[in-house]
Amino acid sequence: MRWEGNRESDNVEDRRGDGGGGGGFSFGGGSLGIGGVVVALVLSYVLGVSPSTILGLMSGGAPQQQAQTRTAPANDETTRFVRTVLADTEDVWGNLFRQQGETYAQPKLVLFSGRTPTACGTGQSATGPFYCPPDQRVYIDLDFFKLMQQRFHVTGEFAQAYVIAHEIGHHVQNLMGLSDKVHNAQQRLSEAEGNALSVKLELQADCFAGVWAFHANRSRQILEQGDIETALSAATAIGDDALQRQSQGYVVPDSFTHGTSAQRVRWFRRGIDSGEIAQCDTFSGRRL
Known part of the structure; x- marks a missing residue:
């Protein structure tokens, strides 16, 4: 992937020096044992609320929305790569929104x-990259990129860019009001029906990642031979069926939340x- 020399975004917060690492659960200055965690998970299922939100309330405090950033963000190659990909998504989606008068x-x-505090509760590295509406x-914990190589045998910078672009796709959905519509609908549905909506939301974010790549390559020729294949390998490796088959030896389609x-x-x-x-409408009832 060709990215060096392109614009880098200033919209990156580097919290890696904040001392938030380590295992266990810590919310609002307090900690919970495994028993408290189990209770929180049960309550989250019954109430339809994020487990991290329940954990935060049980430990006596609401999740903090921001962490203090480092005064001098790292300038290593991986960090510069992330800033460059983010800038590229800003340019592409900025242009696409302007074309629609937005x-x-x-x-x-x-x-x-x-781990790190977020408006969605405490974010954990084990969750993988995620977007908080x-x-x-x-x-993003950048160790996830190492996990892609070690566990999923997926290499290549464009595969990493795909991961970032997918999460930015969720931001686009949020701006379009789709995230709220799905969340509100899920409150009235069964778990299996809610999961099916989640799959559609995730697949649309995959499609939006592809839309970004199309326009970024047309404007800046970022793609090199084999790049698309690496992104497809990443998409294949993190499909629900592949992950379940790897972890438990069988698949449970009703539990899928991201798609096969x-x-x-x-x-x-x-x-x-x-x-x-317009080609990314996963909600119209067509075959996914």
């Missing part, structure tokens, strides 16, 4: 290690082949 609100991207931030490997590949390809937001 303004693209740029998200923040937070680099952290171990209330604070409009993408959270084939579905993730299909929707990313739809985005990168068309470059059109």
